[in-house]
Amino acid sequence: MTQLVHFTKMHGAGNDYIYVDTSLYDVPNPAAQSIAWSRPHTGIGSDGLVLIGRPHDNTQADFSMRIFNADGSEAMMCGNASRCIGKYLYEKGVFHKPVIRLQTLSGVKVLQLHLTADDKVESVTVDMLEPRFEQSEQYTGAEIKLPADFDGHVVAAKFVSMGNPHYVIFVDRMEGLDIARAGKLLERDEAFPERCNIEFAQLVGNDQIRTRVWERGSGITQACGTGACATAAAAASLGLASRHPAVLMDGGTLDIRWSANDDHIYMTGPAAFVFEGDIPMG
Numbered sequence: 001m002t003q004l005v006h007f008t009k010m011h012g013a014g015n016d017y018i019y020v021d022t023s024l025y026d027v028p029n030p031a032a033q034s035i036a037w038s039r040p041h042t043g044i045g046s047d048g049l050v051l052i053g054r055p056h057d058n059t060q061a062d063f064s065m066r067i068f069n070a071d072g073s074e075a076m077m078c079g080n081a082s083r084c085i086g087k088y089l090y091e092k093g094v095f096h097k098p099v100i101r102l103q104t105l106s107g108v109k110v111l112q113l114h115l116t117a118d119d120k121v122e123s124v125t126v127d128m129l130e131p132r133f134e135q136s137e138q139y140t141g142a143e144i145k146l147p148a149d150f151d152g153h154v155v156a157a158k159f160v161s162m163g164n165p166h167y168v169i170f171v172d173r174m175e176g177l178d179i180a181r182a183g184k185l186l187e188r189d190e191a192f193p194e195r196c197n198i199e200f201a202q203l204v205g206n207d208q209i210r211t212r213v214w215e216r217g218s219g220i221t222q223a224c225g226t227g228a229c230a231t232a233a234a235a236a237s238l239g240l241a242s243r244h245p246a247v248l249m250d251g252g253t254l255d256i257r258w259s260a261n262d263d264h265i266y267m268t269g270p271a272a273f274v275f276e277g278d279i280p281m282g
C-alpha cells in the first residue's frame, strides 16, 4: 500500500510551502518530494517543502527546519517559513511557548510570537542574525551584467548574504522591466557559484521599499523573508533608506528592523494556514 504523508500547507505573505512534521512522517527523499508536491497540477502546488524536525543538539534549539525549493535544491534559510513554523508549533499545541529557538543550516534563529487575546499567533518576529556583504563562496565580486531593458533604470545594486545569497537591484521604476527574464538569467550568473536569489527594489520613501523577488530554485514568489531583510540591509548600507523600513512585496508587507545595538536584523510578519491533507509519497 502507498504510504500517505500528512502535510499542512501554509503561507507567509503569499510565500507558500508544504510543511511536514518529521517526528510523525519520515520523508527519506525530500528533494524529489519537493519537486513532485510543489507542482500545481499534479501535486499540491507550492514554492517548496519544509521539514519540521527535532534539533540535532537540543541544548541549542527547540526544533529544526530544513527547506527545499521547488526544484529540489536545499536552501540555508527561509524567513517566511520560520514564521509559519512558529504558528504551526504553537497553534497545533506541539510547543505552546511564545519563544522558539529554531535550528537552520545558517544558525539558530529565535522566534518571538505575538499572540491575540484568544491565544492565536497574529505575527512573528524572527531574529535573522547579521547581514553580510563581503565576497565569499556565494559571491565572487565579479561585475554583473543586466539585460538591456534595465539600461538607465538601475540606481544601485548590492550583494547581501542572510545565510543564503541575495543580489538586490534598486531601480527607478518597476514597470516595463522583465524581472522574470532578468531573475532567471542572474540566478545563474557566474558571479554566484551557488546561484543566487534576486531582488528588484524600488524606493517608495525613506521607510518603504517596494520589492519583487526571483527566488533561486523557485522562480518568482509572492514574498521572500530573507529577501526583504537583504533589501533593507542593502538600502540602509547604501544610505538609500532607514534601518527600519516596511518592505512591500507582491503578497504582503514585512516589517524589517536592522538593530544598531547587535547588528541583527529583526523581521516581523504574518503566517497563515491554507489547508492540510494526506498525499502519497513518491
Ligand SMILES: N[C@H](CCC[C@H](N)C(=O)O)C(=O)O
Residues within 6 Å of the ligand: 015, 069, 074, 075, 076, 077, 078, 079, 080, 081, 164, 165, 197, 215, 216, 217, 218, 221, 223, 224, 225, 226, 227
Ligand atoms: N522564501 C524564503 C527564502 C528561500 C530561499 C531560497 N530560494 C534559496 O536561498 O535558495 C524566505 O522567505 O526567506
